[in-house]
Amino acid sequence: MYFLRLMLWLTLVALVKSNDWCYTDCNHTPELWVDLEGSHCGEDHQSPIDIVTSIVTTDPNLNNFTFVNFSSRQTIKSITYNGHSVQCDIEENEAEVWGGGLSGQYSVKQFHFHWGTETLPGSEHTFNDHRYPMEMHIVTAKTDVPESEILDKEDGLAVLGFFITATEDINMSEPWLMLTSYLANITDVNSKVELNHNISIGDLIGQVDLSKFYRYMGSLTTPDCNQAVVWTLFHEPIQVHKGLLQRFPKETKLSNNYRPVQPLNGRHITASPATPLPPGHMWCYDDQCDFTPSLWSELPHSHCSGENQSPIDIDTQSVLEDEHLSSFKFTNFDNKRAIKSITNKGHTVECILEHDLVEVSGGGLEHVYSTLQFHFHWGTESTNSVGSEHTVDSKRYPMELHIVNKRKDLTLDEAVQTPDGLAVLGFFIEPPQSTKSAYDSVPAETAAHTSSPASKMDAWKTLTLYLSAIRNISSEVEFTDEISIDDLLGNVNRESYFRYSGSLTTPMCNEAVVWTVFKESVTVDHHLMKMFPKNAGYHNVFRPRQSLHSREVYTTAAATVPGPTLFYLLLSCIGALIS
Ligand SMILES: *[C@@H]1O[C@H](CO)[C@@H](O)[C@H](O)[C@H]1NC(C)=O
Ligand SMILES: *[C@@H]1O[C@H](CO)[C@@H](O)[C@H](O)[C@H]1NC(C)=O
Ligand SMILES: *[C@@H]1O[C@H](CO)[C@@H](O)[C@H](O)[C@H]1NC(C)=O
Ligand SMILES: *[C@@H]1O[C@H](CO)[C@@H](O)[C@H](O)[C@H]1NC(C)=O
Ligand SMILES: *[C@@H]1O[C@H](CO)[C@@H](O)[C@H](O)[C@H]1NC(C)=O
Ligand SMILES: *[C@@H]1O[C@H](CO)[C@@H](O)[C@H](O)[C@H]1NC(C)=O
Ligand SMILES: [Zn+2]
Numbered sequence: 001m002y003f004l005r006l007m008l009w010l011t012l013v014a015l016v017k018s019n020d021w022c023y024t025d026c027n028h029t030p031e032l033w034v035d036l037e038g039s040h041c042g043e044d045h046q047s048p049i050d051i052v053t054s055i056v057t058t059d060p061n062l063n064n065f066t067f068v069n070f071s072s073r074q075t076i077k078s079i080t081y082n083g084h085s086v087q088c089d090i091e092e093n094e095a096e097v098w099g100g101g102l103s104g105q106y107s108v109k110q111f112h113f114h115w116g117t118e119t120l121p122g123s124e125h126t127f128n129d130h131r132y133p134m135e136m137h138i139v140t141a142k143t144d145v146p147e148s149e150i151l152d153k154e155d156g157l158a159v160l161g162f163f164i165t166a167t168e169d170i171n172m173s174e175p176w177l178m179l180t181s182y183l184a185n186i187t188d189v190n191s192k193v194e195l196n197h198n199i200s201i202g203d204l205i206g207q208v209d210l211s212k213f214y215r216y217m218g219s220l221t222t223p224d225c226n227q228a229v230v231w232t233l234f235h236e237p238i239q240v241h242k243g244l245l246q247r248f249p250k251e252t253k254l255s256n257n258y259r260p261v262q263p264l265n266g267r268h269i270t271a272s273p274a275t276p277l278p279p280g281h282m283w284c285y286d287d288q289c290d291f292t293p294s295l296w297s298e299l300p301h302s303h304c305s306g307e308n309q310s311p312i313d314i315d316t317q318s319v320l321e322d323e324h325l326s327s328f329k330f331t332n333f334d335n336k337r338a339i340k341s342i343t344n345k346g347h348t349v350e351c352i353l354e355h356d357l358v359e360v361s362g363g364g365l366e367h368v369y370s371t372l373q374f375h376f377h378w379g380t381e382s383t384n385s386v387g388s389e390h391t392v393d394s395k396r397y398p399m400e401l402h403i404v405n406k407r408k409d410l411t412l413d414e415a416v417q418t419p420d421g422l423a424v425l426g427f428f429i430e431p432p433q434s435t436k437s438a439y440d441s442v443p444a445e446t447a448a449h450t451s452s453p454a455s456k457m458d459a460w461k462t463l464t465l466y467l468s469a470i471r472n473i474s475s476e477v478e479f480t481d482e483i484s485i486d487d488l489l490g491n492v493n494r495e496s497y498f499r500y501s502g503s504l505t506t507p508m509c510n511e512a513v514v515w516t517v518f519k520e521s522v523t524v525d526h527h528l529m530k531m532f533p534k535n536a537g538y539h540n541v542f543r544p545r546q547s548l549h550s551r552e553v554y555t556t557a558a559a560t561v562p563g564p565t566l567f568y569l570l571l572s573c574i575g576a577l578i579s
């Protein structure tokens with residue numbers, strides 16, 4: 001019994017494998033936790049997640065919690081730094097929690113923290129893609145389950161998660177001042193000091209309204225990631241002075257001890273009746289939501305009213321030639337196993353790539369970027385529909401493909417706060433220039449113009465076949481066919497492009513993007529393009545044009561946009577070479 005208890009305890013505080021895994025700088029960073037012996041980290045109900053309020057539903061069974069001894073100053077026993085977190089242990093069988101829709105009574109074991117750096121946020125869960133500065137987890141175990149079975153039950157543990165936000169309030173919270181004053185005494189890994197019984201759990205929670213919370217089923221966020229946790233995330237963050245929060249990374253010398261968000265994989269997120277939920281979608285492109293594009297700037301944490309926003313209209317008369325805009329180097333664009341999954345985000349369809357496989361460099365970029373995902377912007381199902389985000393000399397194209405890349409030396413959170421943290425490659429998509437569906441009816445003729453048009457259109461056929469499987473918003477399916485990014489791009493000219501500094505084109509519109517907009521369009525049959533609005537169910541998913549302000553748009557030196565004459569000249573040259 002003691003042995004089992006010890007095992008559970010060690011698993012909970014993550015001491016047992018402290019040398020085998022980490023957040024950064026070791027062999028087993030979060031992406032590789034799946035490889036650890038006995039790991040559940042690759043299963044499909046993992047934590048943390050992004051709390052997307054647009055898909056949260058209210059559950060009337062999520063009544064108020066009952067907290068026992070949360071205001072007692074006798075419950076917090078000790079504080080320790082275990083190499084992964086700062087943890088406070090609770091006296092055994094002292095503090096308890098039930099209600100709140102939990103299936104029974106839970107006993108509080110410990111609480112611990114997740115943080116970023118002194119300047120960057122580090123909560124584990126995110127809230128509509130927003131990461132809070134820190135997160136506190138109060139870990140509780142079900143009292144009527146034998147300890148040896150707790151990790152085998154989906155509700156064996158209940159974790160109460162609190163977002164922590166930084167304030168500049170001169171009146172520092174006394175309990176947090178007291179708690180963080182101990183950090184200087186536990187800088188060595190596994191050092192531990194007793195607390196002098198001056199603080200209660202309730203003192204740390206402060207004024208948070210405990211009747212407003214979210215609920216979902218998930219896992220421990222550290223190895224072995226057992227799927228044994230009923231998660232509660234409180235809606236209101238705890239307010240703590242900025243200087244006190246900075247003590248966590250500063251004193252421990254540990255930073256970014258949070259796991260990246262995990263896919264929802266069909267799970268539901270519910271909210272207690274008191275939790276305010278936005279009616280319908282938070283933001284959208286049409287007028288069916290609270291925040292239409294002109295109001296995106298009013299979203300919390302939004303950058304959408306900045307001076308360097310995207311998309312823009314590219315006026316080819318005023319672009320500047322830049323000889324530094326050299327050829328790109330594309331790594332693993334030809335890898336047919338690079339696409340991991342495809343998901344319906346509610347405002348786009350996104351293909352998620354395998355981690356750390358595909359890369360882009362060169363092309364005047366000053367860093368190596370790793371390719372995260374690509375997604376699409378479109379209009380309607382009608383034949384003449386247009387839906388690209390960028391326009392060239394005011395011409396809007398039928399669709400636009402965005403390949404999103406993150407600076408390899410930065411985390412995603414750092415990248416979205418850095419002016420060149422992201423590089424997006426934009427490709428316009430157009431139907432074949434020749435009338436009707438050339439690829440279907442006259443393959444022989446097109447074969448003379450392009451290297452392998454049939455296989456390229458096969459790639460788009462394969463991709464668009466997945467769309468019917470992700471009709472539901474937030475659904476995601478594994479990509480099992482073998483197609484590469486090169487297969488989708490075909491033989492589009494990748495030497496000739498425009499360059500400017502801009503932003504993400506969806507909230508929160510972070511101005512972190514080096515934009516590349518290729519001049520030549522990728523060719524896709526209209527009936528395949530139509531699959532996007534048809535299956536996704538939403539239309540015209542492009543942001544209106546933004547002002548250039550003081551920015552310049554640059555172009556590769558070779559030529560301006562190939563006009564019809566040059567284009568046909570080019571074709572006949574190729575024709576001459578072939579024949
Ligand atoms: C609450 O704390 C008191 C004092 O430490 C203790 O006697 C009591 O058993 C605790 N209550 C529960 C339900 O654990
Ligand atoms: C700080 O606290 C004191 C005493 O509680 C109060 O008088 C003062 O107004 C507070 N200051 C601010 C800025 O809240
Ligand atoms: C923390 O460290 C300081 C200075 O090293 C020491 O004076 C103090 O007694 C320590 N406090 C505890 C609770 O160990
Ligand atoms: C905690 O309380 C004890 C007595 O209850 C007191 O001696 C000690 O100074 C307090 N510690 C802090 C950090 O306030
Ligand atoms: C639940 O808690 C909230 C805030 O603490 C309170 O306003 C509300 O009346 C409580 N509801 C019930 C049913 O007790
Ligand atoms: C979409 O959602 C509906 C209702 O929630 C469900 O019945 C259906 O199976 C789902 N379809 C897919 C493809 O996931
Ligand atoms: Zn945690």
Ligand SMILES: [Zn+2]
Binds near residue numbers: 375376377
């Ligand atoms: Zn986009």
